[in-house]
Amino acid sequence: MIPYSKQSITDKDIDEVVRVLKSDFLTQGPCVPQFEKALEDKFGVQHAVVCSSGTAALHLAYAGLGVGPGSIGVVPAITFSATANAFLYLGAEIRFCDVDQSTGLICCDSLEHLLKSIKHHSDLKSVVVSPVSFAGATAPLDQVYEIAQKYGIQVVEDASHSPGSYCETDRHLIKSATCEFSEAACLSFHPVKHICCGEGGAVLTNRDDIANSVRSLRSHGIERPYDENHESPWFYQQNELGWNYRLTDLQAALGRSQLAGLDAQLSKRRRLATRYDHALSHPPFTLLLDRPLISSGHAWHLYIIRFKEKGLRDRAHKFLKEKGIITQVHYVPVHKHPYYEKRIGSISLPGAEKFYESCLSIPMFPALTDQDQNQVVNELRAFCESG
Ligand SMILES: Cc1ncc(COP(=O)(O)O)c(C=O)c1O
Missing domain, CATH: 3.40.640.10 (Type I PLP-dependent aspartate aminotransferase-like (Major domain))
Structure with a gap:
């Protein structure tokens, strides 16, 4: 996993x-x-x-x-x-x-x-x-x-x-x-x-x-x-x-002790992000939205991909899980939680809702090996080809 x-x-x-x-x-x-x-x-x-x-x-x-x-x-x-x-x-x-x-x-x-x-x-x-x-x-x-x-x-x-x-x-x-x-x-x-x-x-x-x-x-x-x-x-x-x-x-x-390792950790995250960027920028990843321009100073807590159509994201999450790859959605917009809807009523924030519908965080952490990252890319490719 x-x-x-x-x-x-x-x-x-x-x-x-x-x-x-x-x-x-x-x-x-x-x-x-x-x-x-x-x-x-x-x-x-x-x-x-x-x-x-x-x-x-x-x-x-x-x-x-x-x-x-x-x-x-x-x-x-x-x-x-x-x-x-x-x-x-x-x-x-x-x-x-x-x-x-x-x-x-x-x-x-x-x-x-x-x-x-x-x-x-x-x-x-x-x-x-x-x-x-x-x-x-x-x-x-x-x-x-x-x-x-x-x-x-x-x-x-x-x-x-x-x-x-x-x-x-x-x-x-x-x-x-x-x-x-x-x-x-x-x-x-x-x-x-x-x-x-x-x-x-x-x-x-x-x-x-x-x-x-x-x-x-x-x-x-x-x-x-x-x-x-x-x-x-x-x-x-x-x-x-x-x-x-x-x-x-x-x-x-x-x-x-962890703080002393922050810079090394950031370098590893940035390297992994560059590898993902490169691998995902070619066909068949046409189900994904193009990335906005990203600063080289990004700290890559999360690597988020975006799907073009509503529903594809949920299917991708399930597909990858079956292959042993855990992904996550960041975030359900806070105003959509039942607690907040009860508190402030139902409001519409289209930017947040569009972001939420399409986003998926794929594995990103310093100890992710190139081999595991290649597996993530390959399974994502298989999903896109089948999609
Ligand atoms: C954006 C953001 N703010 C605040 C928190 C709360 O941090 P903690 O879990 O350490 O209480 C989190 C935790 O995930 C977070 O992602």
Whole structure:
């Protein structure tokens, strides 16, 4: 069986985790700040605050921006539910923005249209938009930021898919997760992501106020104001209501070791993507839509192919599964989930719906061998020839 994605764990990763297991601290020890420092250096940000999942990172980042009842969270419809759910945890309302039907990335025209439609009234507390650097492609963060500034709203990049991703526009070199065009960026360390901690996440930001708030809320809203030289070094106080969203030292040690391998991992993913691009660009792959132009800085969390006709995608998924190749659909548009339909009613976002009908994520992970990748291409060829 060839999965659509899978973690890559090295002997060094295992040694790092074993070292923690033999140490005094399984959690709240030295590995957490070490991992945070490594993330700050890697992404060139002032603060990295690690936490228990990517969902927790989004929840903490939105909370750190003061999102609450009376706030509106704006989320592209093609993403994992977590990007939207975390707004609801805080009592905010949600609005879904359409995506570019060829890339699945947030559509800036749709964003501007949506922001224009938001009525400003005395109960409106704040508006936050979360562009998702989907599948490893950098979202149009510069344009989103420009629109956000025009409308006085804040930006949190959901960079769960895109550490190490970048793209160049006429005006900017945009690097995912570096917070040049956002207040904060969130990472996920789920096993299918670039950096694996088992579960885990991080909030990255250049703003001291957000970092302080996120650090406090990650651990119940409790602070320890005194150092060991104070007469009451044990003293702690709870100033606000937070959660236990801490990352353990076991996970942080694994994360730091994985982060050191990020560039090598990205090279492997980019090489595999080039091989797929080359193999799939010739007949008989005429059932597939042409690829949009893709930046060489794509981080290839997912390799998504698109079928020309509705229904072909589902048949391809089944065909490949019977051959031992697991594929996945990213994503069911969030506004189409029964929970959200019940909550906001039935809305139509044609870009997201077209993307959803045709997309299929085929195997993409650093340990995918050339031989296994050739098998994926050959079975896909057989499907297209039979189709
Ligand atoms: C775009 C996106 N955002 C957020 C998350 C949530 O991350 P986690 O699973 O670490 O909570 C995911 C997870 O798949 C994701 O794909």
